[in-house]
Structures are given as C-alpha cells and as structure tokens.
Amino acid sequence: MISVEEAQAKVLEQVEPLGIEAVDLMASVGRVLAETLIAPHDLPPFDNSAMDGYALRSHDTLAATLSAPLPMRIVGESVAGGSYPYPLRSGEAVQIHTGAPIPEGADTVLPLEQAQIHDGMVVVDTPVRSGMHIRPKGLDVKAGEPLLEAGMRLQTTHMGLLAALGLTPLKVYRRPRVALITTGSELLPYDAPLKPDAIRDSNSVLLRLWLSAWGVPFQFLGIVPDAEEPTLEALKKAVREAEVVLLTGGASVGGRDWVKPALQKLGAETVFWRVKMKPGKPLLFARWQKTAIFGLPGNPLASVVGLLRFVRPYLRALEGEIQTLPPCWTARLGTPVQKNETRAEFRTARLTVDEEGVLWATPTPAQGSSLLGSLFRANAFLYLPAGERYYPAGTPLKVLPILPMEGASW
Ligand code: AMP
Ligand code: MG
Numbered sequence: 001m002i003s004v005e006e007a008q009a010k011v012l013e014q015v016e017p018l019g020i021e022a023v024d025l026m027a028s029v030g031r032v033l034a035e036t037l038i039a040p041h042d043l044p045p046f047d048n049s050a051m052d053g054y055a056l057r058s059h060d061t062l063a064a065t066l067s068a069p070l071p072m073r074i075v076g077e078s079v080a081g082g083s084y085p086y087p088l089r090s091g092e093a094v095q096i097h098t099g100a101p102i103p104e105g106a107d108t109v110l111p112l113e114q115a116q117i118h119d120g121m122v123v124v125d126t127p128v129r130s131g132m133h134i135r136p137k138g139l140d141v142k143a144g145e146p147l148l149e150a151g152m153r154l155q156t157t158h159m160g161l162l163a164a165l166g167l168t169p170l171k172v173y174r175r176p177r178v179a180l181i182t183t184g185s186e187l188l189p190y191d192a193p194l195k196p197d198a199i200r201d202s203n204s205v206l207l208r209l210w211l212s213a214w215g216v217p218f219q220f221l222g223i224v225p226d227a228e229e230p231t232l233e234a235l236k237k238a239v240r241e242a243e244v245v246l247l248t249g250g251a252s253v254g255g256r257d258w259v260k261p262a263l264q265k266l267g268a269e270t271v272f273w274r275v276k277m278k279p280g281k282p283l284l285f286a287r288w289q290k291t292a293i294f295g296l297p298g299n300p301l302a303s304v305v306g307l308l309r310f311v312r313p314y315l316r317a318l319e320g321e322i323q324t325l326p327p328c329w330t331a332r333l334g335t336p337v338q339k340n341e342t343r344a345e346f347r348t349a350r351l352t353v354d355e356e357g358v359l360w361a362t363p364t365p366a367q368g369s370s371l372l373g374s375l376f377r378a379n380a381f382l383y384l385p386a387g388e389r390y391y392p393a394g395t396p397l398k399v400l401p402i403l404p405m406e407g408a409s410w
Contacts, residue, residue, distance in 0.1 A: 025168035249298030279369030334362025348378035
C-alpha cells in the first residue's frame with residue numbers, strides 16, 4: 001500500500017500530454033492553451049473619447065475666463081465608427097461621441113453637460129485641462145504585453161479581451177477521450193425498477209455528470225456483470241477507443257472481483273493497487289500502452305474520492321494544464337474528529353462561512369464509503385492526513401471543495 005502523496009506522484013509521472021489543435025475562439029472556452037498569448041496590438045487601438053462632448057485643443061482655452069469666454073467653432077463630428085478626417089486647427093471644436101476617435105490635434109474633451117453652445121460655437125469660460133475624458137491608445141493593454149501562458153485553462157472572463165484583440169483561432173490541447181465501465185452483477189441502470197438483491201448504479205451517474213461538467217468527452221460502455229469474459233471484452237473495447245479508462249467496482253480481493261484478472265489477461269501493467277486512504281483504499285492504477293486505467297472502488301464515495309483526487313488531476317495534466325491538483329482551501333474544523341492514524345481520510349463535510357467571514361468545515365454526522373446520503377449533504381471533502389489521531393474543533397484543515405457544476409454556479 002502506498003500513501004496518497006506517493007499515489008498522486010505515480011499517477012502524474014505517467015502523463016504524456018496529448019496533441020494540439022487550433023479552434024475558433026468561441027469554442028476555446030474551457031480548453032487549455034497550448035501557446036503563449038501576447039497582445040498583437042494596443043487596446044484601445046486608438047485614442048478615443050470617454051464621454052459625449054466636444055474635442056478641443058486645451059491650449060486654445062488657456063485664456064478663457066467667465067468675463068471673457070472664448071468661442072470654438074464646431075467644424076464637424078466624430079462618431080463611433082467614423083472619425084473626423086482633418087486635423088483640428090486653432091479655435092476649432094469637433095462634436096464627439098463616446099468611443100469615437102479623438103481628432104488629430106485635439107487633446108481634451110469637454111463633456112456635453114459642461115458645454116455652452118451658441119450659434120454653432122462651443123463657448124468656453126474656464127481653461128480645459130489637457131487629456132480630460134480621453135481613453136488613450138493602449139490604456140487597457142499594450143501591444144506585446146503577455147496575456148496568458150501555455151497550460152492555462154481559458155475562462156469566460158478571458159474571452160472578452162481575446163475577442164477584442166482578434167485572437168482567433170487559438171491553439172489548445174486536444175481533449176482526452178475517456179471510456180467508462182461499471183462492474184457489478186447487482187447493478188441496475190438508474191431508471192430501472194428495483195429488483196430483489198439488486199441496487200441501482202449510482203457510480204456511473206456521478207462519474208458521467210462530473211466528466212460532462214469538466215467538458216471531457218467520454219463513452220459509457222455500460223454495466224458489466226461480475227465475470228472475467230465480459231470484463232475483458234469491455235476493457236478491450238475501452239482501451240481501443242480511449243486514452244483514459246475508468247472502471248468502478250470489482251477491484252477488491254473478493255473471489256468475484258474480475259478487474260485485476262482481466263487487466264492481467266489484457267497485458268496491462270499495474271502501477272499501484274491500494275492506497276492508504278479512507279474511503280478509496282482499493283484504488284488501482286494500471287497502464288496498457290499509452291492508455292491509463294483507473295480501477296475505482298465500487299463503494300460510491302470511494303469512487304468519488306478516486307475521481308476527484310486522482311482521475312481529475314490526471315485528466316488535467318493530460319490536457320497540458322499547469323494547475324493539476326484540485327483547489328485546496330483551508331477551513332476550521334466545526335466539530336472534533338477522531339481517526340485511525342495509519343490512513344489519510346477524506347470525510348464528507350459542509351463548508352459554511354460565519355459572520356466574520358471565516359470558513360468552517362463540519363463533517364456530516366455519518367461517515368462511510370457506501371453512504372450516498374453523506375455525499376448528498378456535503379459540499380466538500382475534509383482531508384485528514386495520515387499520522388494524526390485527534391483534531392480538536394477549530395483546527396485549520398485542508399478541504400477539497402466540491403464546486404457546483406459549471407452551468408449551475410450562477
Ligand atoms: P465492489 O468494489 O465491486 O466490491 O463494490 C463495493 C460495494 O460498492 C458493493 O456494496 C457494491 O454493491 C457497491 N457498488 C459497486 N458498484 C456500484 C455502483 N456502480 N453503484 C452503486 N454501488 C456500487
Ligand atoms: Mg462489485
């Protein structure tokens with residue numbers, strides 16, 4: 001048996017990033033960049049007005065006073081999408097709209113609200129400072145400025161700037177293809193009526209929904225009964241079609257656990273089997289040629305811990321992402337916890353924020369690898385490393401937040 005950290009390292013050692021493809025900007029959100037992005041030009045690309053008003057030469061207004069106001073002749077208009085084509089001469093003003101180019105020679109904008117207009121003239125009765133209400137070229141981003149590094153995942157918040165800079169198509173890493181198999185002769189599809197001695201397959205539902213939320217393409221190869229031949233057949237199909245194979249169940253030591261014998265027949269190499277953690281001890285990681293095979297335990301919470309803690313980082317690394325490990329937050333323990341010191345534990349917990357803004361993690365009252373009800377009530381896993389036995393309430397501990405599915409977060 002190996003520790004969580006050793007298992008983590010062994011999984012990530014096996015990664016060989018996938019190929020690169022060019023995709024349209026609109027399709028690139030959620031993908032991992034395979035190139036460094038540099039601003040190809042300034043943004044805004046030209047000096048423009050931040051207000052509706054009049055573009056002036058500030059120098060012309062220096063002598064303006066209330067008793068001796070100065071008139072500027074309105075010689076034209078600069079609108080968004082259409083600039084005033086001539087240089088502004090002394091004593092001239094150009095009517096300007098928000099976002100419209102500042103005419104050559106003008107260096108300030110007098111807002112509409114402050115402008116007095118008489119007979120086609122802007123009458124200025126105090127000097128106007130240079131540079132007022134002008135958004136200079138390059139204010140937002142300068143040409144040549146580094147924007148994103150290869151290995152960063154593109155977020156919706158990035159896309160406005162990339163669109164403004166015309167950065168399309170973008171080079172991104174190919175997405176890994178995943179095949180999913182659930183094993184167990186007791187399993188029924190989730191939409192089947194219950195039968196004696198049977199339970200519904202909840203693992204593949206959780207796994208499929210998580211993979212979908214991460215945007216990982218997958219094939220569900222269905223429920224395989226506990227027998228060597230069907231397990232081997234499903235595995236053969238899976239390794240032909242996918243770079244990552246996920247199995248759930250059938251990897252313990254019971255006489256009816258066929259995943260290991262089937263992997264052996266296939267000729268796969270076992271990298272490790274069993275990790276010092278609870279739940280999720282019977283986790284298996286194997287390799288067949290370039291395909292990674294995760295034998296996740298059958299117990300629902302054990303398969304979820306395996307998915308979030310080991311499969312997800314592997315998928316991220318395969319996609320070339322720099323940040324492979326899950327976000328790790330620190331929260332104070334809500335109730336005291338006692339545990340066995342030899343294994344690390346992942347406990348289902350609820351994260352809450354108190355009035356002072358402090359994050360608390362309170363373990364769900366029931367803990368057990370088969371208890372779907374505990375996962376149902378949780379929004380995080382509390383991580384208790386091996387080596388400790390007792391944690392008093394208030395101890396700062398690491399938590400693995402279970403983030404809302406993308407579409408549901410807002
Ligand atoms: P196994 O690892 O196959 O021995 O399964 C361990 C426990 O998890 C058993 O109680 C199984 O019935 C249960 N189990 C296995 N696969 C699933 C599944 N897909 N959905 C729900 N429970 C499962
Ligand atoms: Mg089973």
